[in-house]
Amino acid sequence: MTSAPQTDLYVRVDRAAAAAGLEIYGALHPGHPPVKGLRDGTLVLLGTGAAFWPHFTASPEHQDGRPDPIDRWSERVVGGMARALGARAYYPFGGPPYQPFVDWALASGRSFTSPSQMLVHDRVGLLISLRGALHFNQKFDIPPPPLAESPCHSCPTRPCLSACPAGALSDSERYDLVACHDHLATAAGSACMTGGCLARLACPLSRGAGRDPAQTAHHMRHFHHP
DSSP, rough: OOOOOOOHHHHHHHHHHTTTHHHHHHHEOTTTTOOBBBBEEEEEEEOOOOTHHHHHHHHHHHHSSOOOOOHHHHHHHHHHHHHHHOOEEESSSSSSSSHHHHHHHHHTTTTEEEEEEEEETTTTTTTEEEEEEEESSSSSOOOSSSSSSSSGGOEEEEEEHHHTOOOOOSSSOOOOOOHHHHHHHHTTTTTHHHHHHHHHHHHHGGGGGOOOHHHHHHHHHHHHHH
């Protein structure tokens, strides 16, 4: 692994991510606090931005008809960023064993556990979509999380709990995956299949994701028919 200059390295990652339709979903210094899998340096989490879908649909991975196009796109793009910036790339797929992306996201202070038990992000809400992470051996400055606590604490209606037509989400029980898939297989479930998970979309912060409806429909198809 080559090393990139530490000066403004966070800014360089941010610019490289934006050029690919990605954005920084959070960053942390492993060990402060301790996180699974890593002990030092700087970890930067990358997720889809509002410009992701046009970048992806113009890519060879989208057009070649082979399986797992978004994962293959992520490996190429995030892997290329890692080589250019002197980092090691990690991905939330390709396991088991899987990398502890949920633990990393929570440790960044920019993602939280929502009342529905799904991850909620301080900017993109429940439409969080992590595509990779860059780990640098060196420690460099990262901005502090913008929120001191979960945005769900000040959400008066908690629509993520009531918007699911299958009643698959609860603040006291585990996600009912069977009920969700059963609903998606019905005519009534077409609204979720084409428009996206109604519970995720109901989160007020999800509006900040700028998500293309075609991207949401793509993920729903692969969720229901993996």
